[in-house]
Amino acid sequence: xxxxxxxxxxxxxxxxxxxxxxxxxxxxxxxxxxxxxxxxxxxxxxxxxxxxxxxxxxxxxxxxxxxxxxxxxxxxxxxxxxxxxxxxxxxxxxxxxxxxxxxxxxxxxxxxxxxxxxxxxxxxxxxxxxxxxxxxxxxxxxxxxxxxxxxxxxxxxxxxxxxxxxxxxxxxxxxxxxxxxxxxxxxxxxxxxxxxxxxxxx
Ligand code: GDP
Numbered sequence: 729x730x731x732x733x734x735x736x737x738x739x740x741x742x743x744x745x746x747x748x749x750x751x752x753x754x755x756x757x758x759x760x761x762x763x764x765x766x767x768x769x770x771x772x773x774x775x776x777x778x779x780x781x782x783x784x785x786x787x788x789x790x791x792x793x794x795x796x797x798x799x800x801x802x803x804x805x806x807x808x809x810x811x812x813x814x815x816x817x818x819x820x821x822x823x824x825x826x827x828x829x830x831x832x833x834x835x836x837x838x839x840x841x842x843x844x845x846x847x848x849x850x851x852x853x854x855x856x857x858x859x860x861x862x863x864x865x866x867x868x869x870x871x872x873x874x875x876x877x878x879x880x881x882x883x884x885x886x887x888x889x890x891x892x893x894x895x896x897x898x899x900x901x902x903x904x905x906x907x908x909x910x911x912x913x914x915x916x917x918x919x920x921x922x923x924x925x926x927x928x929x930x
Pocket of ligand 1: 758759760761762763764765766767779810874875876877878908909910911912
């Protein structure tokens, strides 16, 4: 699939104000600074569709973009707020996660959530717990490891093996995994063809 057009639709905190759920939808989420904006911009061939490096914790809205709107295969891309930013007070964190969890649980057309994970870090509790929560709530997701250009090929291999063994302590099988680098434009075709194949079942 090629992305021919990508445009911003609406931002809000309320699932009832999100666009009518008449197209397949995919959400992108991860810890602040994971590289989410860069990945979205890479997928959409845009420099500034999602805003990179905004002050973490500032983009606390559900952001809808419509992709390929004038084609036969339009879909929604949703840029969700980054989680786990240390400077956000705990109270705000739970309120903040509240509308995201409600969105993830209740959005009827949400076909898959892309959980972005920084490949430079050891498995983080917050990511593992978030994925467990998705699993418990039967919310389909895949993992996208970001910034893999920072790793040499042997390091990448051992990172992936280590992550997998950590997850398999809890999971019966590993979710689908993609590796990406916005810097090197890697992972784009794989992610877009995955979306394309899921769209076929819509
Ligand atoms: P967000 O907060 O998750 O939206 O993250 P951003 O896309 O704003 O990226 C956070 C930081 O990571 C920025 O300094 C980016 O330049 C950097 N970054 C994002 N993607 C990559 C990548 O693929 N490779 C490298 N090396 N750096 C990246």
